[in-house]
Amino acid sequence: MRTEPAAFEPGNVLYDPATARVGAYQGLTGPRALLRPLGGGREWEAEPAVLRRATDRERIGAGLRAANERTHARPPDPGPLCRPPLPVTGCEVCAELADRREAARAAFDHSAVTDANVLLRQHQREEHEG
Numbered sequence: 276m277r278t279e280p281a282a283f284e285p286g287n288v289l290y291d292p293a294t295a296r297v298g299a300y301q302g303l304t305g306p307r308a309l310l311r312p313l314g315g316g317r318e319w320e321a322e323p324a325v326l327r328r329a330t331d332r333e334r335i336g337a338g339l340r341a342a343n344e345r346t347h348a349r350p351p352d353p354g355p356l357c358r359p360p361l362p363v364t365g366c367e368v369c370a371e372l373a374d375r376r377e378a379a380r381a382a383f384d385h386s387a388v389t390d391a392n393v394l395l396r397q398h399q400r401e402e403h404e405g
Contacts, residue, residue, distance in 0.1 A: 283326070288313065288337075290329040291321040297329045297337035314341020360395045363403050372398060 283289065287300040291310060298310030298319070307320040313334075329337070359376070362369035372395040379387030 283308070288329045288334050289326045290333050292325055293321060294319065297333050312341065313337045314344060359392050360399060362395065363399065366403070368398050368402070369395065
């Protein structure tokens with residue numbers, strides 16, 4: 276079954292037989308159609324002449340796969356983020372940021388404590404790793 280690409284509107288759920296995938300039609304990019312997976316993700320290009328509207332079964336299956344992928348996604352490991360970073364011994368920038376953090380902590384300025392921690396981690400990543 277061939278359908279003219281002009282009949283599709285952004286958001287239409289289509290089946291791409293070349294990849295056996297279901298996606299939401301985004302529009303044309305040159306002579307190719309652009310589709311995005313139903314649960315979000317990286318778009319792909321398809322030949323517009325072979326696309327067809329997805330059946331209810333295909334659409335529901337793609338939606339369920341997307342929901343299952345979101346359910347099984349693991350949250351990032353908070354590991355080192357739950358402890359404040361320690362300054363590197365002998366580094367003046369680390370010492371200054373640690374002092375700034377302690378001053379903010381003494382003033383009960385939790386936002387400034389967080390800012391100092393972020394800056395200290397960023398500095399350590401750029402200057403002390405690698």
